[in-house]
Amino acid sequence: MKNRKRLFLLVMILNFIMGTLAVANSRKLVTITDNVGRQIDISVPVERAVVTLRYNNELIRACGAIDKVIAVDMNTAQDREYWSNFNVEDVVGKNQKSLNYEKIIKLKPEVVILPSNGVYKEAEKKLAPFGIKVIVVSGYDTNDFHNQVKNIGIIFGKEKEAEKFERYHNEPLEYIQKKLKGVKKRTVYWEDAKDYYTSFPGSYYYNMIVASGGENVFENVGGKVNVAQVDSEAVISRNPDVIVKNISLKSTIKGTGVYQAPSKEQMEEAVENIKQRKAWSDITAVKNNDVYLMSQFGHGGASKMIGAVYMAKWIYPDILTDLDPDEIFRVWLEEYQGFKDIKGHFYPSIVNNK
Structure with a gap:
């Protein structure tokens, strides 16, 4: 009997060793170039990742690898319906700029994924001694979509899923580009959730406008990137054809978006506030009722492709x-995020926008 038990134990140990070796042999060392141009050697596929930024987690989920993410930031986890698989008590920081390194180290991830506007340089210094790689993926960067989704596919061993996702992403943008070839561009004033904050060449919101086929009214303003404040007169003098403003559910962390859409009343009030601004009644967009809203949650889907297609339809309804x-x-929601379609993130609706 003892011999049988010893034999059984030996077989179990051998099976464990063989299984471990099989996993090790199935992994390979690759070199990827991340969103800020750094070349990183990494063993793939990754089984344990810490990821900040909702956009990044959405891209990973779209590629079928969200089960490899062991912890996120509070800006992601706050949405208990959309990210119920992550415990708010186990977040690794408020956002990509404020991380709890002690908790990250304790979790023993293989990689930490941060966007370019996060503290990736600091994170690399603090986590490198523990063998934790830091990779920059910026889910809001429309222009680097191909490289980032390709990297996600490689990192998590989901290359085929990433390729399928990229085809979904590219098809409507290619249609927009084809149909608008040679068409005179209509001008757009895009505004952040904060009044009078807008985008300039070099910003990710600016790139979203470009993808929609519109022309930013601040196209020729150089020297600024990302979002900056302008005065009302600057918008009036540029007389945009279309106005598009971001809006957030009032209960969310400032500047973030959640699955639940803002109420119709909140949307109506926001549009009316824009129309009632001093001297804005003479702006072409206001006169023609071409004032639109999109939520922080809705517009950012698929690296802002969702925002771009809604803007394109609003700007060129008779052409597209x-x-x-x-x-x-x-x-995007049902097939790539696994959630039921939800209305109210874009206002007015496409059906009734004219």
Whole structure:
């Protein structure tokens, strides 16, 4: 009997060793170039990752690898419906700029994924001694979508899923580009959730406007990047054809978005506030009722592709007749995020926008 027990134990140990070796042999060392141009050697596929920024987690989920993410930031985890698989008590920091390194080290991830506007340089210094790689993925960067989704596919061993996701992302943007070739551009004033804050060449919101086929009214303002404040007169003098403003559910962390849409009343009030601004009644967009809203949650889907297609439809409804932003958004939520389609993130609705 003892011999049988010893034999059984030996077989179990051998099976464990063989399984471990099999996993090790299935991994390979690759070199990727991240969103800020750093070349990083990493053993893939990764099984344990800490990821900050909702956009990044959405891209990972779209590629079928969210089960490899062991912890996120509070800006992500705050949405208990959309990210119920992550415990708010186990977040690794408020956001990509404020991290709890002690907790990260305790979790023993193989990689930490941060966006370019996060503290990736600091994180690299603090985590390198523990063998934890820091990779920059910026889910809001429309222009680097191909490289970032390709990297996600490689990191998590989901190359085929990443390729399928990229085809979904590219198809409507290619249609927009094709249909608007040679068409005179209509001008757009995009505004952040904060009044009078807008985008300039070099910002990710600016790139979203470009992808929509519109022309930013601040196209020729150089020297600024990201979002900056302008005065009311600067907008009036540029007389935009279309106005698009971001909006957040009032209960969310400032500047973030959640699955629940803002109320219709909040949307109506925001549009009316824009129209009632001093001297804005003479702006073409206001006169023609071309004032639109998109939520922080809705517009950012698929590296702001969702925002771009809604903007394109609002700007060129008579040209982009086959573009269906509502269906594209539905596919994003239901097929790539695993959630039921939800209305109210874009206002007015496409059906009733004219």
